[in-house]
Amino acid sequence: MNGNADMKNVELLAPAGTYEAFRAAINAGADAVYLGGSAFGARAYAGNFDKEQLLEALDFAHIRDRKVYLTVNTLLKENEMGEPLYDYLLPFYEAGLDAVIVQDWGVFDLIQKAFPGLDIHASTQMAVTGCASAGLLKRMGATRVVPARELTLDDIKKIDQNVDIEIESFVHGALCYSYSGQCLMSSMLGDRSGNRGRCAQPCRMKYDNEYVLSLKDMCTLELIPQLVQAGVDSFKIEGRMKSSEYVAGVVSVYRRYLDKYLEYGKNAVKPHERDLISLSDLYNRGGFSKGYYPGKKGRDMVSLTKPNHQGTCAMEVISSKPGSAVCKALVLLNKGDVFDLEKEFDYTLAGAVKPGGTVTLSLPKKICDAKGQKALQSPQ
Template structure:
């Protein structure tokens, strides 16, 4: 049975979701969830919520889906221990290091890979499975064909978002809010810069990053037939009434296996939309996906919300089937048992029946009383009784017996399962790096290479895979000078793109290339299958020492420390494998399936990067990525050439200069500045987040 998973951003939203038919809810507690702006739950509120849900047969998943620093790891694990002990059914996680810690500390509690893990291909799902995760939340950008392929071949469950907000950027790969506003989406504090106005060369009246909400209400049967285990509704930041309305409609369509009615479609739009809904990603058609929250009938929406609130506040959806069996025998206390289909049971007894002065008790009379489960979470599915003749008991006694049975059954259902809670092993010290850091130059295009750059003899040159495969001669002077070439894979690769990428990798392997840079878990096996050794890029979000340990065990030769860390945190990392840091360049803010360049130029013109301006005058550069995707780069260049001593103290294997929009001449000048051969310094610079 496909599960319907609803958001619960507050205790009231728990009731709203459960009373409208949710099979499971997801919520956050503490500071390690991706919606820290939601009300979230105290320990007492969480305990009440879990009890409420367990009694009613609704699962509870706890979001621990942010990146976690080394000094926060114990606290995050403590939250997981609490959730496990109180009966949560699973944890939703992003951080690779936290996954490892939780597998050790709460080994019996299922872990689900958050959409923040950026899983968008089958190999990514299988990588999550190898780490011990039981379910993968797939990227919102996937089409039904991609979802069907992944789900049919995956060794673990898949979960798909069916309703709610769409981010412009692939989840887990958005650094825009963090770098321009100091509010990290990967840390649960996204300021939603994609909902702001930007100019693409015209007036400041466009919203080129704001997508309409997703709505797959008429695709439920198709997803169910595809084998998707869970359908997820987004919206922990929205009101409980919204949760009630959307959950109720999706629950009816799912459980009744029917298409939505026109009224249900209109109700969904009235509850919340951004100029309508979109199914663009699902259908593989990215046209007409943009929209903003425009004018709407507030009175109509409030009437809808008032009606929804009244329904879930006053009613009790009878969700759980219960069986009753009652025995009433002469000279013995009346006895009864109640049990559900999951093995929970309660037994109760009452007074000894008296001899009847008139008509005695009958089986029908007793079963009629037991049927009265209104106002409780239960509905009677079987009701039997055995009654000796000529006996009498007041109806009040039989009703009290039923109430005690229901109360006892609820207590049994509310009990948390017994699970292990094991100690978390301390971090082992990592060996100190030997020698000075390597210099790494990365270019976005081979046109940025020059003889002048080659003469600087970098230790490593990172270059785009597909360009290298077509024009390897461009880097031969670097190879002859002793520079090691590393092919950079696109961060996002669909299953249909794996073939071309594998062909490029094997071609380069025959030409002598030995290493490739991967930015996603799903690419590691591909690189190794092609005979190359993988290195880890920033897209893997290595935010703590345990993450580095995981990446080492995945077979990576090196990893890139997250540029969302402070420099002091980078220094404190236990570097279980060679660790590099990006120390120059326009840091990538977003990678998207959408084409800002086409929107800007009015046609496909990917050879020419576009520019996008915000209200403060910052100009963000937009460049083509493999597969007609776009990458948006920061307006200001990261510059740390004057921090050489502090960088040297961080114990890094490599320092990377990231060249994006620079000309070949500029690349050489920047590199000289970092090597102490010139006094280059950008006119406008940023220290990124390293000194925040």
């Protein structure tokens, strides 16, 4: 942000892996959307956009005064450079593409020379970790950097204070265990390169009987004031592999709280429990962390028991005896909701229960005391 007092310029940037997710992001309040085309994107297994869809997306966004950023963030082979890349980008450039997100220096150079005026955003896969790398990219012609996700708020603030360049930072969604863009595990273990858009997610696999590399997703609603004050110009939501419902839900929550902050200041940003539950319902890996922003790293950032969506904590056991447990509802429960206790026993709710109400569950007699245990609402 570089000292700019006009915080109205803070951008909310949403992911889109399909045209449906793109429309959902725009309708939910995103200022800009990043997406991949039919080639050169780091999410080869997302739905992505063919030429006609991408041109339609550009028109749809620009009519509504929104922006579209195209991911060209894989490492290219020699036979992909030059004419293939030029021919791929030309129709989007002519249609007013707002920016490209780039990892490869060769791609960076070609775009600068062949497409004057097209903004270049340095991908998080470039692993920008400080003022030196951000300053180099600024001198080379980048208009924005997406720093490595391992940076703290203080690290980002230093870049903002010393380099006159836009800063785009991830605020919600999945975290890589490795430094951004520096992981070669997928290539080594499965012959699928993350830098070619084909990561097999080895960090979500089990090692020594636990998911020791599977980080919890990040949620930074509470950090909105600190992120803006640190100089973040664009709030980036992760999730090009996620559904349109996920995109719309996350964007709408962040839109509301970002607007509150910009209008009323930091005292207005006190996330309500229902919004945190809503985000958790959409996707969580055993809860959320605040990522690396606070500067504290540790075991509580890792989801050891399961690498994917784990549902929402909905009930707590307040008393139990062999064969049964009484649970208190922590949120509104509906008939047909499914829960699991101890990740071993599943239950389907027979009727609706208001927060604070109780439910009696049958348990195997071998479980003598379950008091204090949490029942998770299973993802449907």
